[in-house]
Amino acid sequence: MNVVPRRFGLGLIVVPVLALMATACGGEGTATEGGDGAAEEAGALVIYSGRDQELIDPLIEQMREATGLEIDVRYGDTAQMANQIVTEGENTNADLFIAQDAGALGLLVQEGALADLPAEVTDLVPEQYRDAGDQWVGISGRSRVIVVDPADVDEVPDSVLDLTDPEWEGRVGIAPTNASFQAFVTGLRVIEGEDAARQWLDDMVANDVQTFENNRSMLDALESGDIDLSLNNHYYWYERVKEQGADAVTSEVHYLPAGDAGGLVNVAGAGITADAANPEGALTALEFLLGEEAQTYFTQETSEYPLVAGVPLGEGLEELDSLEQPNIDLSDLHSLDETVEMLREAGLE
Known part of the structure; x- marks a missing residue:
């Protein structure tokens, strides 16, 4: 070869x-x-x-x-x-x-x-x-997922686009400097368009989204009740279950339906x-x-x-x-530079 x-x-x-x-x-x-x-x-x-x-x-x-x-x-x-x-x-x-x-x-x-x-x-x-x-x-x-505290979330949203609603004010966690989140935002730009992605970021900031250094610290905050919902890669939740045991983990993982960008x-x-x-x-x-x-x-x-x-x-x-x-060509995720600039403009970088 x-x-x-x-x-x-x-x-x-x-x-x-x-x-x-x-x-x-x-x-x-x-x-x-x-x-x-x-x-x-x-x-x-x-x-x-x-x-x-x-x-x-x-x-x-x-x-x-x-x-x-x-x-x-x-x-x-x-x-x-x-x-x-x-x-x-x-x-x-x-x-x-x-x-x-x-x-x-x-x-x-x-x-x-x-x-x-x-x-x-x-x-x-x-x-x-x-x-x-x-x-x-x-x-x-690795799949993007929503992880929730079921004691505080009665109905899990079907789309990340719903997280700008007032009911989620101050309750959602993201890790904006993490590569996986940035790849998701790049996918959001490809799927929903530049203007929609920029508006989503601005609206999340206005809705008091909570920011974390990485996926693990975000899940820690979810388990301690500081937030009710987090946007993660799936394997961090499964890693936690293996390390702590299923009975010790109170959160639940949810895969988004219908080709939502949050399920990249x-x-x-x-x-x-x-x-x-x-x-x-x-x-x-x-x-x-x-x-x-x-x-x-x-x-x-x-x-x-x-x-x-x-x-x-x-x-x-x-x-x-x-x-x-979502139906997306992963080769289209190469424009990470534009994503970083968009995150900076939104005050998340």
Whole structure:
């Protein structure tokens, strides 16, 4: 299988915008940078990961054992890693980029920074969870959901658009600097239009929406009664149930119906850089991430959705095909820079 590299020129606008987003697009924990350069000099596979080190390290160890690859991983948030790939250009150290969301991968596609992937790899994943031009592929899925305190919420709204109603004043939590929320707002812009998305943000602010640093602190506030409803990625709630036990978690998770933008199913994904020094190793690593071992890890350990057929779901998860997700091309989530600017204008960035 061949990976086809694409050369590119540096975009003038992407670097500052991605740098602006750097605090927003990483995982929930503090990322660190691994490796001192020696590994790549020895011909190791170099991975830039925008996913948490705590999450990915066990999987990378499994990858080493399964493939025999020598692997050097550099951790940072997703935007930071994408920014570095663009800045490094033809001299990038990255062979494989693992991103927390499709938007950052879409930005790299726009810059010509990713290679074409072979059909043998992309065909493993349904079309809606990969790049239309086959330059990145989803490796796990996550759905946006509403989480509520059932003691204080009699009727769960069917749409995020309803959360601007007066009855929700001061009762709703969001994490506006989190990458997943920003990807959702980008999806809202694509689905409902720029004006509608801007109005929704302004109306949420006017309705005293409560803001949090991340998904976990928002769920803490929900459990303690500080808010009654939160907009999350599904797996944070399932993670809490596994950690604390179902009896200790009073909140409930709800998937939105009828293709509402609040039910966006995004992906964590990966792509091989256009100027990879080790594209063969990167392809081997990507094939591992789409193999049964890694797909099982994602759904069993982090309660994400496997994207390859035949992998059993983690406990309690709704079937992915049963979710009434919006009809959107995830490649269209690349315009995160406009989303960040819109959030800033609304006073949320």
